[in-house]
Amino acid sequence: MEQNYDDTQLMIFEKPAVSCEDVELLLGDYTENDLPESLKLRMDEHIAECPDCEEGLRRYREVIELAGEMKESGEPMPERVKDNLRDALHKRLGIAVRL
Ligand SMILES: [Zn+2]
Numbered sequence: 390m391e392q393n394y395d396d397t398q399l400m401i402f403e404k405p406a407v408s409c410e411d412v413e414l415l416l417g418d419y420t421e422n423d424l425p426e427s428l429k430l431r432m433d434e435h436i437a438e439c440p441d442c443e444e445g446l447r448r449y450r451e452v453i454e455l456a457g458e459m460k461e462s463g464e465p466m467p468e469r470v471k472d473n474l475r476d477a478l479h480k481r482l483g484i485a486v487r488l
Contacts, residue, residue, distance in 0.1 A: 394425055402428050407435040412442045416449050452478060 394402060398418070401411045402425075412435055418424045419432050436442045452474055459466045 394428070398425065398428055402431070407431045409435075409439060409442055412436065412439070413445065416446065419446070420450060420453060448477070 397414055401407060401415065404411070412419075412432060415424060415428070415432060419429065422429075424432065436446060456466070456474070459470075
């Protein structure tokens with residue numbers, strides 16, 4: 390696989406250690422398997438030792454799954470559900486998502 394880093398990934402890869410903030414930044418890429426292997430391994434290492442990030446990752450995946458299911462069902466996601474998701478993601482993970 391090509392080891393192409395984008396700016397954020399490169400910035401994080403060059404740090405001596407991956408922080409929780411870095412994990413949050415890369416959560417999307419990580420979940421999509423869109424990370425260079427070397428960086429993914431460092432994320433794995435951090436997440437294995439950090440309950441906060443492990444929980445964050447779990448929640449993130451749940452939300453992505455839920456959003457995917459709703460897309461497949463063809464039902465529009467009710468505004469209230471979207472609001473809750475956005476709110477939960479923002480509060481717990483500090484990330485803003487477009488749903
Ligand atoms: Zn962490």
